[in-house]
Amino acid sequence: MGTVERAGDDHTSEVESGEEEEIVGGGELAHHLMKSGITRNEMLAALTNRIHVETMASLPPNVRRRIRALRTLQKEFVDIEAKFYSEVHALECKYEKLYKPLFEKRAHIVNGGYEPNDEECLNPWRDETEEEELARAVQGAAITDGTEEKKPAEEKPAEPPMDPNVKGIPDFWYTIFKNVSMLCEMMQEHDEPILKCLQDIKVQMHEDPIGFTLEFHFAPNDYFTNTILTKEYSMKCKPDEENPLEFEGPEIYSCKGCDINWKKGKNVTVKTIKKKQKHKSRGSVRTVTKSVQADSFFNFFSPPNMPDDPNSTLASDIQALLTADFEIGHYIRERVVSRAVLLYTGEGLDDDDDDDYEEEEDSYFDEDSGTEEVSDAED
Amino acid sequence: MGTVERAGDDHTSEVESGEEEEIVGGGELAHHLMKSGITRNEMLAALTNRIHVETMASLPPNVRRRIRALRTLQKEFVDIEAKFYSEVHALECKYEKLYKPLFEKRAHIVNGGYEPNDEECLNPWRDETEEEELARAVQGAAITDGTEEKKPAEEKPAEPPMDPNVKGIPDFWYTIFKNVSMLCEMMQEHDEPILKCLQDIKVQMHEDPIGFTLEFHFAPNDYFTNTILTKEYSMKCKPDEENPLEFEGPEIYSCKGCDINWKKGKNVTVKTIKKKQKHKSRGSVRTVTKSVQADSFFNFFSPPNMPDDPNSTLASDIQALLTADFEIGHYIRERVVSRAVLLYTGEGLDDDDDDDYEEEEDSYFDEDSGTEEVSDAED
Structure with missing residues (x-):
């Protein structure tokens, strides 16, 4: 009983x-x-x-009744917990300001605007001599991955020559995109030269209503005229009215991209397809051209809007895409911006970078459009 | 280049x-x-x-030098981040006090010390009529899981009879142990009657040095004389001196169990084995008895100590066991205590409860002791 x-x-x-x-x-x-x-x-x-x-x-009805009383207490719990998470978000905003000077100095060093002095280059907790030794050993090893013939180690220089013309840390953010699988999967071959112009990623926290904006800062380039591309995420920190007990902290619920002012013929997010059509009765053939969305990291700045009918099949597809998008936004804010140097060198790459995110979507639409010929990208 | x-x-x-x-x-x-x-x-x-x-x-040496400067900035970042996490822990301690009255009221209802009034049993966000209807439908369905013959629904009562003698919510915590796979895997058959006496799990937060204690409150029982069993976790919120850049927030680094005063013959954490030994030259056989550790949830209160030599094979085995133990402690604090009712009803069981924790250890030692006969548990 x-x-x-x-x-x-x-x-x-x-x-x-x-x-x-x-x-x-x-x-x-x-x-x-x-x-x-x-x-x-x-x-x-x-x-x-x-x-x-x-x-x-x-269960007997009197026990079921007591469980309802526990649910009432649980509702009171999540209402208090929501206040806890709001205070944590306020703390995050406060600390973001304390981190900012460090991130600005990082950007200056990365982009060659500031040459650090000797003291700033000391990492007293690291055994530098061991690292230097290993670096030389690896250099000498002439690793060929089995595709080229191995040359005697003597022919190789002990280390790359000092090049006084190298400014800052070349391809810093592009290398992070290559190293972090979640980002690498979004990046297409045609995106790579553009992402080599990426100079910084910044986070701007929003306190009320809560949320954050990711800013992607680009050097002047041949692809678009913007210097900053933005993605804004809105969050809520309130138990849902219909399912309050499912509350587990702040959640991203919507996002907004930005317009990219592509230079003529440089828009990598569209491709033009040529399609041959045969006239039903006369049998004559004509060619029509059509622009369709192409896979690209830059689709990240044109997230889909939720359709009007939230119960349609389309709505649930879009919801899945947005969920993946929110995870990416969260990941960039939480891991990429705050630990960039460790993702650049590989020190900070963990199992997550190899496994967890392999099944993310890397484009917003996968159009099935009966393509017969595909031309080069055009605006 | x-x-x-x-x-x-x-x-x-x-x-x-x-x-x-x-x-x-x-x-x-x-x-x-x-x-x-x-x-x-x-x-x-x-x-x-x-x-x-x-x-x-x-990389050329001047670029390597700039990367070291970024590591120095990263070190400054984690030092500030550690202060952020300390402030979050202080907030957690503050909110734990606000949650306490809710958890105490929950314990009273669960153990039959308080009968909630009608208003306290309203869950206005839920569609109660639908739930009642479904409950009756399920009752009528006479689900047999294919092992018994299905009887006509009419023979079954519409719902279990009102039993005025049922106090509180029987087997509340025991049911949670059954439902949550991480806990269920630790629980052996001989633990079950003891865990039916578990009346509450409480968390006591420690502010300085940071950490927390889990308190398991038991009704008077036939197995041990303690009314509370405790497990204390010590945490640190400081970047490691040798690997400061690996810091990712507060971490449990040690734990302490408690002595269980088992009643005679009731200790489920040991078993006595009888072993037959044959004399090498004379060929005579004698029987020796030996106590060895038995699998039991209650081994949770006797975690292993780290051995003196931290580089031995034993040390790395023990470290793996402690890592699993810390995860369990963290999980009980974060999920079980704060959301008990949802784990009891099943509403709050997520994928984690099925997948993530399946490979946890459920005992501290797996002794290979050449057992030939195993007798009943003895103290």
Whole structure:
């Protein structure tokens, strides 16, 4: 009496027999619910929350009543927790200001505007001699990855010659894009020369309403006239009215890109396709051209808008794309901007950079447009 | 000049050809380093940081120097970030006090010390009628999981009878242990009757030095005389002196269990094994008994101590066990205590509860002791 195990299956046996049991039980439940005339949506909800519903159903009404009282307390908990997270966000805004001078100095060094003095180049916690030695050893090793014949180590110089013309740290941000798989997957071959002009990524925090803007600063280049491309993320830190107990802290809920002023013929986010059409009765052939979206990192600045009908299939596709976009925005803010040097050298690349993000979308649309000929990119 | 791509492999081709290339390049590097007379530890470090070392090695010395300046800035960043996390911990301590009255009221309801009034049982954001309807439908469905014959729905009562003798919410915490896979995996069959006596889990935050204590409150029971079992976690929020740039926020670094005063013959964490020994020359057989550790959730209160030599094989085994232990402690504090009702009903069980923690250790030692006969548990 009063235990809430699921009818006839203790946890251990369920783990052992796995999915099959789920199908048997779920199928019976579905069958019964359909006979009861419950709608499809209600049935889906019932199947998803099978444990929940079965647990509740097996309990006497006075116990169910007490569980509702615990949910009321849980609602009070998330309301207080939301205030905690708001205070944390305010702290983040405060510290962003303290980090700013460090990031500005970093940008100056990276772009050759400032040459650090000897004291600034000391890393007392590191064993520099060991690193130098290993660097020379690797140089000498003439690693060819098995594709070229190995030359005797003596022919190679001990280290690259000092080049006084190298300004700052060339290709700093581009190298980070190459190293971090989440970013690398978004980058297409035609994006690479443009991203070599990326000079800085900055975060501007917004305090009320909460959110942040990512600023991508570019050197003057042959592709577009903008010097800064922006992506703005809006966040909320309030339990959802319909599902307050699901609250787990601040969440990005929308984002806004920016217009890129592409120079003529340089827009890598569109491609022109030529399509041959045959006249139905006369049999004559004509060629039409059509612009379609091309895969590119720069689609990041044109996120899709949510359609008017939030229950359509299109809406759920777009929601999935936006969820991936929010993860990227969060990742750039949390990891890339604050730890750039470690992603450049590889010291700060963790397993996440190899595994977790492999299935991200790297373009917003995958148009199936019956392409027959594809010409070069045109504006 | 100045680019830092890894020799001969752009990122895309590496992803395609995968592990094989890694072995070729790594093997050559290892071979060269061994010839250079570099020690095994240095070689391991070099292989692990292959990207890092190769990146550095391909750069002119003036660029390497600027990267060291960026590391100095990164060190300044983590020193400020550590202060941010200390402020967040102080906020957590402040909010823990605000949550406390809610958790105390929860404990009263769960253990039957307080009967909530009607207003406290309203969940206005929920569609209660739908839930009640579904609960009745599930009741009627007589789900048998295919093991029993299905009886006509009419024979079953519409819902369980009101039982005025049921106090509070029976088996509340025990059910959470069953539902949350990380906890379920630690729980052995002989632990279950004891965990049915678990009445509450509380968190006590420590502000300086930072950390927290988990308190497991038990009803008087037949197994031990303690009413509270404790597990204390010590945390640090300071960049490591040798690897300051790896800092990512507060970390648990040690934990302390408590003595359990087991009643005679009730200690489930040891088992007595009987072993037959044959005399080498005389051939006579004698039986010896030996106590060994048994798998049990209650080993959670006797975590291993780090051995004196931190570089031994034993030390790295123990470190792995402690890492798993810290994750469990963190999880109980972050998820279980704050969202208990949602784990009880199943509403708050997410994918993590099914996948992420499946490979946790569920005992501290797996003794290989040549057991021949195993008797019942004895103190």
